[in-house]
Amino acid sequence: MKPNIMKFFKKVEQLNSIAKNQGLKGAIQVLSRRIASKDKTLRRDISSRYLAGEGIEIGALHSPLEVPANAKVRYVDRMSVAELRKQYPELADSQLVEVDIIDDGETLFSIADCSLDFVIANHMIEHCQNPIGTIKQHLRVLKSGGILYMAVPDKRYTFDVSRPVTSLEHLIRDYTEGPQWSKLSHFEEWSRLVEKVSEEDLSASVQHLISIDYSIHFHVWTKVEFLEMLLYCQRTLLLPFKIEFSQENGTEFIIIIKKL
Numbered sequence: 001m002k003p004n005i006m007k008f009f010k011k012v013e014q015l016n017s018i019a020k021n022q023g024l025k026g027a028i029q030v031l032s033r034r035i036a037s038k039d040k041t042l043r044r045d046i047s048s049r050y051l052a053g054e055g056i057e058i059g060a061l062h063s064p065l066e067v068p069a070n071a072k073v074r075y076v077d078r079m080s081v082a083e084l085r086k087q088y089p090e091l092a093d094s095q096l097v098e099v100d101i102i103d104d105g106e107t108l109f110s111i112a113d114c115s116l117d118f119v120i121a122n123h124m125i126e127h128c129q130n131p132i133g134t135i136k137q138h139l140r141v142l143k144s145g146g147i148l149y150m151a152v153p154d155k156r157y158t159f160d161v162s163r164p165v166t167s168l169e170h171l172i173r174d175y176t177e178g179p180q181w182s183k184l185s186h187f188e189e190w191s192r193l194v195e196k197v198s199e200e201d202l203s204a205s206v207q208h209l210i211s212i213d214y215s216i217h218f219h220v221w222t223k224v225e226f227l228e229m230l231l232y233c234q235r236t237l238l239l240p241f242k243i244e245f246s247q248e249n250g251t252e253f254i255i256i257i258k259k260l
Contacts, residue, residue: 053117129179155220
């Protein structure tokens with residue numbers, strides 16, 4: 001058997017083992033992390049062009065962005081490393097970055113206004129219940145000229161492939177009314193279309209995920225719809241930024257936003 005084929009079947013066996021021991025959710029998370037970290041070269045090159053000074057990375061886990069020598073990063077997450085290991089047992093063999101700041105990455109309440117040169121949020125915005133509000137808060141903590149660096153999964157190339165793209169109208173309502181109105185439907189959609197839970201087991205699955213505060217992908221996009229949301233933030237909400245750069249990168253797209 002050819003080496004590449006052997007390697008492929010070995011990876012399949014590993015995912016099957018995880019699914020057997022930890023359930024489909026564990027296998028999905030491992031696959032997600034592998035996809036997210038598959039091609040770091042472009043991420044690193046863009047980082048070297050745009051990042052400098054002092055900033056934060058939110059939710060880096062075991063895959064922090066490689067930054068240039070003149071960029072100093074502190075790591076933000078919603079839990080300590082010990083708690084994150086309980087939440088993500090599939091990362092038991094991975095080295096997680098030390099969490100410097102425990103905070104809600106959507107609000108960054110502990111971070112002062114206009115205090116950072118950059119914010120890194122790779123594969124983070126899809127986990128946010130209020131993406132527009134999150135972008136607003138990330139801009140709040142940036143200095144004028146500061147950079148928001150985002151890598152966002154393209155739902156067409158991930159386990160979200162069967163899910164409908166989140167509409168702009170939905171995102172606006174999450175922002176204006178708060179995300180509680182849609183929270184349950186997101187967990188139901190995730191359970192049905194990602195974890196493939198039967199209707200019989202749906203309610204129990206949803207309640208379990210909510211009870212452990214599991215961080216699902218609440219919203220999904222392709223690059224076109226994500227840019228549509230950013231244009232709404234610019235033109236309607238008048239948030240002070242410009243889109244400095246955008247680039248597809250395999251299963252994701254990278255967006256660089258500069259605060260005005």
